[in-house]
Structure formats: C-alpha cells, structure tokens
Amino acid sequence: MAIRARLHVSSTDAAVLTEVGMFMGSLAVGDLAARSRQGVSRDSATWAARKRELTRSSSARWAGSVTKATDDQWALARRGQAAEMAWLKGQITRIEARLARPLGAKADKRAGLVRGYATRSEWHAKSRRCSALHDRLAALEADWAAGRVRVVRGGKKLVRMRQHLDDVGLSQSEWRERWQAARLFLAADGEAGKRYGNETIRVTDTGQLSIRLPAALAHLANAPHGRYMLDATVAFTYRAGEWRDRIAAARAVAYRIHHDVVRGRWYVTASWKPTPVPVLPLDAALARGVVAVDMNDDHLAAWRLDAHGNPVHEPRRFLYDLSGSAQHRDAQIRHALTRLLHYTRRCGAAAIAVEDLDFTDSASRERHGRNKRFRRLVSRFPTAKLKARLVSMAAEQDIAIVAVDPAYTSRWGAQHWQRPLTSKNRKTTRHDAAAVAIGRRALGYSIRRRAAPPRNDQSDRYGHRTAQAGPETRRREEPRPRIPGPRTRSVPPGCGAKAGDQRAQHRPGYAAEHTSWSQDAFPLSL
Structure with a gap:
C-alpha cells in the first residue's frame, strides 16, 4: 500500500534535501558496485561488512535502507536475466525448428511440425538471427554464472538520452539536473515500535516532516538529535485514516522523498504492508x-x-x-x-x-x-x-x-x-x-448450448435437448453424443433396430417392432 502527497518546500528545504539525497546516492552507488562484485557468493557476513562500511559515514538505519535497496535492485536484475534467457531459448528453439523444415513446407499440428520459411532469402536471414541469438544467450549465461548484473542507478533511459539531446530537445544542463534527481537516495524503511513508525524520516500526525541527517551532514541540523525539520507539512488525502492509525500505534511505515524535475515539485510517498486478506471460498x-x-x-x-x-x-x-x-x-x-x-x-x-x-x-x-x-x-x-x-x-x-x-x-x-x-x-x-x-x-457451467428441441409434431415431445449438463458431469462441454436408434425414435435404443431396416419403419405390411405384441383384455369392472 502506497500513498503520495506533495511537499511545498522552501528554497532552504530544497537545498538540504538535494545535498542529503546526493550524499546518500553516492553511498548507494558504491554499495551497488560492491554488491555486484560479490556475485552469487553473498552471505550474512558480506552483508554485515557492507553495512558497517556505510554506517561510518551515515548511520545504522541509513545503511540498512541502502543495503536493502541494493539487494532488491540486484535481485530484480537477476530476475530480468532469467526472463531474458528463457525468452532467448524459446526464440532459438522456434527458429531452429523452422530452419529444419523445407522451404514452403506447410505446418502439421497433428504431427507437431511447424511451417518452413517461404523463401531462401528469409531462411538465410533467420539463420543469421539465430546465430546472433546464440551469442546473446552465451554472454547472458556467462553473466548469470558469475552473478554479474548490468544496472544503472538513474535508469538506462536517461543514459541513452544523453547521446541524443537534440532529438529530445534538452540542453546538457537540463539533462544533468534530471540525472542528479534520478540518482538521489531519500528513502527509509519503517520500524515497528519506534515513534510514528520511522526513526529516519518521521512524519507526525500533524504533518510535520523531519529527517535524521547522516553523520557527515550533521552540521545542517536545525533540531535536536541531529535532525532537520522541514518548513513544509505533509497532508495525505488518500487513505489518510489508515496512515494515522498506523503511526498512532507505532507500526512500521516506510517513506521515500523524490524530486520531479519536469514539474518542479517534491513528493513524499508513504508505504506499508497491509494486513493479509483472508481467502474467500x-x-x-x-x-x-x-x-x-x-x-x-x-x-x-x-x-x-x-x-x-x-x-x-x-x-x-x-x-x-x-x-x-x-x-x-x-x-x-x-x-x-x-x-x-x-x-x-x-x-x-x-x-x-x-x-x-x-x-x-x-x-x-x-x-x-x-x-x-x-x-x-x-x-x-x-x-x-x-x-x-x-x-x-x-x-x-x-x-x-x-x-x-x-x-x-x-x-x-x-x-x-x-x-x-x-x-x-x-x-x-x-x-x-x-x-x-x-x-x-x-x-462451473458449460459454455456451449444444446441444440434447440424439435417442434411438438416431430415426435420429440418430452425430451428437452437444451438442458445443460451439471457441473459434476464429465466432458459436459463436448458435443452431445449421438443416440443410436431409428430416426423416429419409436424403438428404444439398444433393441437392435437400425435406421436402415425396413421393419423398423412405419410402412404398410410391416410391423414397427421386431417382437410380437398383443393387447391385454379389458377388465370387466370397466
């Protein structure tokens, strides 16, 4: 659950937030590089060493937020690598299957055969693409085995935009401002049992926002215990009642402050994990x-x-x-x-x-x-x-x-x-x-409807064929099975009568049934 509110900050507040964000962002960049060098050999000891290194310049809580964000970013990149490898393998398998077929061959679903390529030039182009995909897969598998990820703090979109400033209509200073804002780190995880649910970035029930400054920037504090109190106040509108209930009970609430350079605005986002919803039968x-x-x-x-x-x-x-x-x-x-x-x-x-x-x-x-x-x-x-x-x-x-x-x-x-x-x-x-x-x-009902019943003068007066099969009936969505018997249904199924048999038809001189039939005597009481 995440809610957002705008911060109407002053020039002094904006300067302090920018300096703190750039300082913590530089620490996050170094921690991401250290985590990438560790690869898949990460354990609790290496994580503790990274956190101790960050604590010297900031604080234990800031270091915990940075290391957690780094680990999450590394894990997200790993999931992206796994998804890309699966996609590459699927593409290679599909192209190789079509390359193995003759030119212009038709597909055969029953035999599990795909269609071949239409022309020789298309076959040649696809063979080159298959080779390129093999090279991409080999490089990706090498990165996966080494635990190496390719991550850019600030986003690859801005990195690519740097080479095409004229196309996007930006100057170098404008791009630099966006790049620095994207690399700011002003986020803190919540702590249950602490005052207002967060000790690093604290928002009171009246909307007063304060930040616990890192040790290297303690000279910027304007409040006791190394805190900076912003002039701007926070006013959440969406789900504000739930947020107040959490901070009143000292439950964990995480905060993130970011700067939107395009709009020239500052925002604060509060997030927490909601209570699990019971699954309805x-x-x-x-x-x-x-x-x-x-x-x-x-x-x-x-x-x-x-x-x-x-x-x-x-x-x-x-x-x-x-x-x-x-x-x-x-x-x-x-x-x-x-x-x-x-x-x-x-x-x-x-x-x-x-x-x-x-x-x-x-x-x-x-x-x-x-x-x-x-x-x-x-x-x-x-x-x-x-x-x-x-x-x-x-x-x-x-x-x-x-x-x-x-x-x-x-x-x-x-x-x-x-x-x-x-x-x-x-x-x-x-x-x-x-x-x-x-x-x-x-x-649980079938989708296909039964055929409409015939009219009353067509011998099927009582059987209603539009009735749906029950949810427990097997194969209920398949076509209705053909019932054996004569077309007129005057002979029950299973009696041995066939539709082409002359004796099973109502014709002069022939009985409609194979067995003999005689009328019972009328009771004398009638």
Whole structure:
C-alpha cells in the first residue's frame, strides 16, 4: 500500500534535501558496485561488512535502507536475466525448428511440425538471427554464472538520452539536473515500535516532516538529535485514516522523498504492508453470481451473471487508451479497473471472473508470421499489469478474483451466446458474448448450448435437448453424443433396430417392432 502527497518546500528545504539525497546516492552507488562484485557468493557476513562500511559515514538505519535497496535492485536484475534467457531459448528453439523444415513446407499440428520459411532469402536471414541469438544467450549465461548484473542507478533511459539531446530537445544542463534527481537516495524503511513508525524520516500526525541527517551532514541540523525539520507539512488525502492509525500505534511505515524535475515539485510517498486478506471460498464467492470480464486492447467487456449462469442486466464496457507515456497508460488501466470494481459492488456480486491470459510468447514473428499488425496488438495487450493491479485493488474491496482457462471462450461465446442475446434494443458484440462464456466457465457451467428441441409434431415431445449438463458431469462441454436408434425414435435404443431396416419403419405390411405384441383384455369392472 502506497500513498503520495506533495511537499511545498522552501528554497532552504530544497537545498538540504538535494545535498542529503546526493550524499546518500553516492553511498548507494558504491554499495551497488560492491554488491555486484560479490556475485552469487553473498552471505550474512558480506552483508554485515557492507553495512558497517556505510554506517561510518551515515548511520545504522541509513545503511540498512541502502543495503536493502541494493539487494532488491540486484535481485530484480537477476530476475530480468532469467526472463531474458528463457525468452532467448524459446526464440532459438522456434527458429531452429523452422530452419529444419523445407522451404514452403506447410505446418502439421497433428504431427507437431511447424511451417518452413517461404523463401531462401528469409531462411538465410533467420539463420543469421539465430546465430546472433546464440551469442546473446552465451554472454547472458556467462553473466548469470558469475552473478554479474548490468544496472544503472538513474535508469538506462536517461543514459541513452544523453547521446541524443537534440532529438529530445534538452540542453546538457537540463539533462544533468534530471540525472542528479534520478540518482538521489531519500528513502527509509519503517520500524515497528519506534515513534510514528520511522526513526529516519518521521512524519507526525500533524504533518510535520523531519529527517535524521547522516553523520557527515550533521552540521545542517536545525533540531535536536541531529535532525532537520522541514518548513513544509505533509497532508495525505488518500487513505489518510489508515496512515494515522498506523503511526498512532507505532507500526512500521516506510517513506521515500523524490524530486520531479519536469514539474518542479517534491513528493513524499508513504508505504506499508497491509494486513493479509483472508481467502474467500470459491462456493461462497460465487453464491451471488459473478461479473465476467473479457479483456481487450482498448476496453473491458463485462457482464453480470447470476448463480445459475444466466446473463442479467445489460453488458458494460470500460474503455481505456493505451497510447502515450507509461504514466498515462498506467492511469488509464487504474481508472478502468476502478469503474469495474464500483460496478461490481453496485451489482451485489462478490467475485470477478477473468481469463488467465499470457501473451509472453505470442508477440514474436515465428508464431504469427508476417502479421505485424496483430503482433503489435498482442504486444501492447497489458495482461500481466491488468491482472496484478486488479488482484491488489479487488482485495481492498473484498472482491474475489476467479481466473479461468481462456481456451475457446471467444469462439464459443460468439457461436452460442451472441445471437441469442441480441435483440432489437441491444446489440451484443463478440466481446460481450465472450464475457458470458468466461462467467459460465467460472461458475462451473458449460459454455456451449444444446441444440434447440424439435417442434411438438416431430415426435420429440418430452425430451428437452437444451438442458445443460451439471457441473459434476464429465466432458459436459463436448458435443452431445449421438443416440443410436431409428430416426423416429419409436424403438428404444439398444433393441437392435437400425435406421436402415425396413421393419423398423412405419410402412404398410410391416410391423414397427421386431417382437410380437398383443393387447391385454379389458377388465370387466370397466
């Protein structure tokens, strides 16, 4: 949980914050270099040695925050290396499989064969790309074995921007100001049991902000015990009640101060780990129905389903725009999910059903060929970000998230639900029908509907073939099995009668049954 507030600092406050941030940032740079040199041989003894080295110039609490941030950054880089190695291996395997096929060969899914490349020039270009990927993988595996990561404090984006200042419209001094602001270190972890939950960066219940200065900058203190008291006050608006409850109970709250050079503003961010939310049983979550959501590249298609799998009310669409900067895209996703959660609360449902999508391997040309437009569409699809943010935001609203298998939801939804749910006043789209399919799968019902029964004058008066199979029925989503017997069904199945047998038909001179039949005598009482 993280909340943010703006700091209206004075020129003196800004100068002190900048000097403290640059000093601690230089210590963080040195600690990151030391951690990178250690590689995978890191243990508690080496961590204690790094912390003692930092404590001499700052304090034990500042040193603990720096070493923790360094370890987190190194671990994040390692996870990035593992993900890149997995991606490279998948690309190499896919390209080599296509290189082994003849030119122009068709794919055969049953035999597990991929299609070959169309031309000799394309085959040659792909072979060169495969060789380059092998070299990248070998270098990455060497870094992985040595525990070596490639991290830039301040971000690689700013480093690359330094070589293209004319293209981005920045001067060297403006770039230097952004670079220094990105490398500031003004963060402190919280401590349970300490006053207001943090001893290094302290924010009181009245909004008074103070910083415990490092030992080398103790001459800047304007308050007792080597602290600097800022003139600016902090006023949290979002979840301010929860924040006050934590600091009143002396529970841990972490703070981070950063400078936005573009806007010329200072911000403080308070964060803490919320109490774990108890997991709601699936049956209890689905007892009041579910709001099914079909995720698309520009909107969320939602439809409410009751506990019996029937669509109720009207479908809803929550639009978002994924163009522009990363901050704009993130805000668009957050607003769309907020509207979805509010709609779920108004409907009275306690669960949201979504597809468990993963397009990690679907953005490459080896899988979708030369369809560049579709590859770009898949690449911009924010499945991981949508799911992660939806889970965290729904937990705060006491709403359960049910992830279902995405197989054939769009196809079967359009085939079985789009036309029946379309009326003169409502036009059901393919995405709305897919939402219905997702919701039915989450509730345990089959997606595909049975064929409509024949009319009453076609001999099937009592058997209703639109009845759905129960959730416990195996293979309930497969086509209905063919029942043996004559077409007229005048002979029960299993009696040996065949549809092509003349005696099984109602024709003059032939009996409809193979066995003899005689009418019983009427009772005399009638």
